[in-house]
Amino acid sequence: MHADIITQYHLSVDPADFDRFHDLVKAIVAEARKEADTLTYQYMVDEARCVVHIVEGYRMSGVLPHIDQTFAPYAETFLSLAKIEKLYVYGEPTPEIRARLDGFGAIYLTQFEGFEI
Template sequence: MGDEISWHVELAVKPGELDNFRALTSDMVAFTKSEPGVLVYERFVSEDGQAVFVYERFVDSASAVAHLMAFGKRYGERFDRMVERKWFRVCGTPSDELRGILDSLGATYVSLFDGFSRFQ
């Protein structure tokens, strides 16, 4: 695991925005595929369509910073109009630069204390 950073986010979809958010998400996924430091970029939707669960994983803090900077410029305003963050949990030890960005998003942090990953 080393320098890898991941996060899990729960988003509440604002009323009437699910279809718009699905379209935006498709664009975000296509764009993010070109970012070499992104290992996982997945979205899950609740059965009632009111919540979206985000899982993102990066090779290191620098890759996460690059992603967040590109995301903010390209999608931030539209994203914030469609959803509200309910919680944002970061796994790993982010750099000071990344932590500064994540703090502004209301992130909380957890550190690995035991376990393994077969993910390569």
């Protein structure tokens, strides 16, 4: 089993709520930056400020602490401002991680070819 998990969230946001969403995301990113097992944590937005993608990369041991400790205090407000349209999970998550991500409608993909440096 590979030791890293990458997630890619596709969100929709009402452009009228984007500034409030952005302020919330700044706080979440500041907390995620402190996590030793978070390898990448990036938010991207389209020009109209209504489509947001999040790319997250974790060591396997970092996924649940991020969800339970870092994201949890912000979850209710986050989910009131953004709708998760799709969640792609790359890697081989543990059953505990799958159980948590299944709640977001996760689609799991495993690598069948390639490499990383």
